[in-house]
Amino acid sequence: MCAQLQKIWSELNPNELAKVLHEKALICFLNQSGKFMYVSQPLTVLLECDESELLNKSINSLQCTKVEQQAKHPLWGIISNETFWNGYIDLSTKRGKDLRVLTTFALLENKELHESYYIGIFDLNPLHVDFQMFKENDSCYNSFFNNSPIPKSVFDLETFKYVDVNEAWEDYTGFNRNNALNHTPNELKLHTVFNSEFINTIKSSENISISHDKVELINHSDSIKHATLTFKKIFIHNQAYLLEIIMDSTERLKYQKVLEKISKKSVQKKDVILKLAGLVGGDLSYVFKEITRLAAKTMRIERVSIWQFEEGKNTIACQSAYNLKEHDYFKQVEFKAHDYPKYFQYLFKHKTLRVDDAIHSEQTEEFAERYLKPLNITATLDVLIQGHQTHYGVLCFEHIGSKKEWTIEDEEFATSIANIISLAVECDKRNTAEIELIKSNQKLVGLNSELKNLQKKLEQENIYLREEIDLVFNYEEMVYGSKSFSQVLTDVERVATTNATVLLLGESGTGKELLARAIHNTSSRKSKPLIKVNCAAIPKELIESELFGHKKGSFTGAISDKLGKFQLADGGTLFLDEIGELPLDMQPKLLRAIQESEIEPIGGTKTQKVDIRIIAATNRDLQEEVQAKNFREDLYFRINVFPIIIPPLRERIEDIPILLEHFVNKYSKLYSKSVKYISEETKRDLQSYSWPGNIRELENLVERAIILSNDEKLKIPNFKSSEKESLISSTNLSLDDVQRIHIKKILHKTNWKIEGPDGAAELLQMKPSTLRDRMKKLGLKKLT
Numbered sequence: 001m002c003a004q005l006q007k008i009w010s011e012l013n014p015n016e017l018a019k020v021l022h023e024k025a026l027i028c029f030l031n032q033s034g035k036f037m038y039v040s041q042p043l044t045v046l047l048e049c050d051e052s053e054l055l056n057k058s059i060n061s062l063q064c065t066k067v068e069q070q071a072k073h074p075l076w077g078i079i080s081n082e083t084f085w086n087g088y089i090d091l092s093t094k095r096g097k098d099l100r101v102l103t104t105f106a107l108l109e110n111k112e113l114h115e116s117y118y119i120g121i122f123d124l125n126p127l128h129v130d131f132q133m134f135k136e137n138d139s140c141y142n143s144f145f146n147n148s149p150i151p152k153s154v155f156d157l158e159t160f161k162y163v164d165v166n167e168a169w170e171d172y173t174g175f176n177r178n179n180a181l182n183h184t185p186n187e188l189k190l191h192t193v194f195n196s197e198f199i200n201t202i203k204s205s206e207n208i209s210i211s212h213d214k215v216e217l218i219n220h221s222d223s224i225k226h227a228t229l230t231f232k233k234i235f236i237h238n239q240a241y242l243l244e245i246i247m248d249s250t251e252r253l254k255y256q257k258v259l260e261k262i263s264k265k266s267v268q269k270k271d272v273i274l275k276l277a278g279l280v281g282g283d284l285s286y287v288f289k290e291i292t293r294l295a296a297k298t299m300r301i302e303r304v305s306i307w308q309f310e311e312g313k314n315t316i317a318c319q320s321a322y323n324l325k326e327h328d329y330f331k332q333v334e335f336k337a338h339d340y341p342k343y344f345q346y347l348f349k350h351k352t353l354r355v356d357d358a359i360h361s362e363q364t365e366e367f368a369e370r371y372l373k374p375l376n377i378t379a380t381l382d383v384l385i386q387g388h389q390t391h392y393g394v395l396c397f398e399h400i401g402s403k404k405e406w407t408i409e410d411e412e413f414a415t416s417i418a419n420i421i422s423l424a425v426e427c428d429k430r431n432t433a434e435i436e437l438i439k440s441n442q443k444l445v446g447l448n449s450e451l452k453n454l455q456k457k458l459e460q461e462n463i464y465l466r467e468e469i470d471l472v473f474n475y476e477e478m479v480y481g482s483k484s485f486s487q488v489l490t491d492v493e494r495v496a497t498t499n500a501t502v503l504l505l506g507e508s509g510t511g512k513e514l515l516a517r518a519i520h521n522t523s524s525r526k527s528k529p530l531i532k533v534n535c536a537a538i539p540k541e542l543i544e545s546e547l548f549g550h551k552k553g554s555f556t557g558a559i560s561d562k563l564g565k566f567q568l569a570d571g572g573t574l575f576l577d578e579i580g581e582l583p584l585d586m587q588p589k590l591l592r593a594i595q596e597s598e599i600e601p602i603g604g605t606k607t608q609k610v611d612i613r614i615i616a617a618t619n620r621d622l623q624e625e626v627q628a629k630n631f632r633e634d635l636y637f638r639i640n641v642f643p644i645i646i647p648p649l650r651e652r653i654e655d656i657p658i659l660l661e662h663f664v665n666k667y668s669k670l671y672s673k674s675v676k677y678i679s680e681e682t683k684r685d686l687q688s689y690s691w692p693g694n695i696r697e698l699e700n701l702v703e704r705a706i707i708l709s710n711d712e713k714l715k716i717p718n719f720k721s722s723e724k725e726s727l728i729s730s731t732n733l734s735l736d737d738v739q740r741i742h743i744k745k746i747l748h749k750t751n752w753k754i755e756g757p758d759g760a761a762e763l764l765q766m767k768p769s770t771l772r773d774r775m776k777k778l779g780l781k782k783l784t
């Protein structure tokens with residue numbers, strides 16, 4: 001310790017010194033520059049330094065810089081202005097710990113040495129100060145109680161009445177000392193902390209220190225203050241008292257409340273912004289509705305609306321508008337931008353327009369008569385909504401009624417909302433563009449695969465049609481002269497325009513296929529294909545695949561997908577020739593396909609719908625086949641919707657000369673022959689023949705004759721003019737054939753009359769029963 005200091009101490013009253021420097025004291029001496037001259041050992045511990053580290057160091061160096069107020073005013077600057085200073089200071093220990101300590105600095109002067117020093121007394125808790133000591137030592141009591149700027153009072157522990165109050169207390173509570181002494185706080189109606197529980201606690205413990213936070217204090221003028229009350233049992237002349245220290249928290253609480261309110265509001269706003277941001281990407285009209293509703297609710301603003309500029313920014317139209325009071329959306333008008341030039345000019349320039357008095361403000365008064373006054377709108381806050389390259393529109397907040405002052409927070413919130421709207425608009429644009437892109441891609445993919453299918457189908461159809469072209473005649477090439485065939489064509493014409501299934505019944509070579517083509521060509525399906533399936537010509541194992549198609553790998557040999565005749569005929573006509581030859585096991589599958597208009601390719605997993613008109617043909621007696629169980633009855637009924645019977649050539653001999661002409665012309669041209677004449681005799685000969693092979697037989701005969709002929713007259717070799725001769729000379733016929741042809745001719749002549757005069761039996765010189773047996777054996781039956 002320095003000699004000067006020892007000298008000062010030696011000058012001091014030893015009793016006083018002893019009291020001051022009791023071993024636990026937190027004491028220091030500072031010179032007039034504020035540098036430590038002495039630091040008591042407990043204080044060094046508190047400051048986490050050695051004494052040597054502190055000596056000659058300024059107290060400012062311990063000042064806690066985190067506390068703004070003190071950082072601006074160096075500690076020593078404050079203390080050195082006073083001869084006595086009492087108050088809290090904020091210090092940092094060597095290890096950086098922040099300490100708030102109650103300190104008292106008093107100037108001590110040594111007149112002899114003409115030197116002066118400050119003694120500093122530190123206390124972490126003001127109540128640690130030994131009150132008894134202060135009471136005994138008037139100067140200390142004065143310092144720590146009477147002169148303290150902190151409101152303090154002392155109570156009798158028996159009565160809990162005031163025995164002492166300081167001046168700060170009088171100022172703070174408004175009560176004067178004389179009125180307060182000998183009264184309880186309850187009697188003064190100052191506070192009601194002294195209830196029985198409190199009194200018991202205080203009385204039952206020796207050394208107690210209690211703090212009551214946020215106590216409501218009603219001062220003398222009835223105004224309310226809030227404070228933290230700290231109570232400590234103290235002893236003065238061995239008598240226990242209760243010390244009360246008032247730490248005012250009115251302002252703190254007030255600011256705390258304001259801060260809490262602000263922070264609550266800002267959290268609320270942040271939540272709303274986050275919630276609205278989460279909506280971005282959804283349906284735009286829904287997002288707008290939510291934005292206007294939540295923005296109105298959060299800002300407590302009566303009307304919130306979103307407006308969009310139309311093309312060229314000439315008009316602005318409302319997209320969504322919410323009324324907070326009515327909890328509902330409302331319809332808005334449209335504004336022409338050029339009617340309100342000042343408003344728009346200002347908005348485009350400043351992006352935000354905050355108007356507390358909308359009716360009289362320069363920028364918004366244009367709206368006053370037509371819009372603001374009728375709706376009682378007094379204040380507006382408008383924010384421009386940015387689009388991608390241009391402005392999208394405006395977000396409007398409209399306050400109704402009393403005066404309103406917008407705050408900077410309002411503007412910030414409105415700007416955030418406007419930003420969310422921009423995001424939502426851009427996102428919506430992108431979504432729409434994306435959807436369009438996906439749609440057109442899908443369309444493209446669809447068109448592509450349709451094109452591929454069509455191409456494939458076309459290729460197959462082409463191949464098929466080329467195959468078919470040699471097999472059939474077209475409609476124009478069909479010639480006739482008989483009434484019976486004319487009737488057939490009338491039926492064909494009648495049924496052709498419908499979608500009805502047609503069953504063509506007739507002997508081989510009578511022209512069933514030609515008629516099928518005629519029906520198709522006269523129908524509305526003529527632009528689509530007519531596909532023929534010869535049920536008799538396809539091997540049994542392949543018929544299902546031929547009809548319904550197959551998938552690659554569905555059976556050995558299925559090296560690629562193949563379309564069936566049903567698919568090829570989709571939209572057109574399917575001609576099932578020789579349907580009587582269809583294997584029995586295929587018949588139900590065919591029936592199902594016809595009935596459901598649905599097929600399933602072999603190896604396929606899905607059924608396919610087809611739109612097909614069916615024409616079936618057979619030279620068999622299907623009714624008989626049904627009875628013989630060779631043909632399913634249900635299929636028979638399904639195809640026998642519109643039966644057309646084509647008479648054999650022998651029953652329409654009037655057609656023979658015409659057909660003869662037709663074929664001679666056709667084959668003369670084909671083989672470059674110059675056949676010009678057909679004798680009447682030849683015609684007659686041909687007409688008297690029974691033509692079991694019908695027109696095909698006639699055609700073949702003429703073709704052969706043309707090939708062999710060398711002059712202009714048609715000669716048919718091996719064909720005799722007399723009926724009998726011609727029959728006999730038909731070299732390729734069996735005995736049964738000859739019998740069948742002859743009996744059929746007679747039956748035709750008698751119009752299928754068997755018994756009686758001019759009956760076939762009589763002409764054939766046979767018993768009717770024998771004739772019937774023979775007919776049965778030869779399969780002769782009148783077609784109905």
Ligand SMILES: Nc1ncnc2c1ncn2[C@@H]1O[C@H](COP(=O)(O)OP(=O)(O)OP(=O)(O)O)[C@@H](O)[C@H]1O
Nearest residue numbers: 473477478479507508509510511512513514695696
């Ligand atoms: N009215 C007609 N005019 C010209 N040619 C005809 C006529 N009717 C049939 N033909 C010809 O007769 C031949 C046999 O005709 P088509 O093949 O249509 O008979 P079909 O009854 O279907 O025979 P199948 O039952 O043996 O299949 C064909 O060459 C066809 O062109």
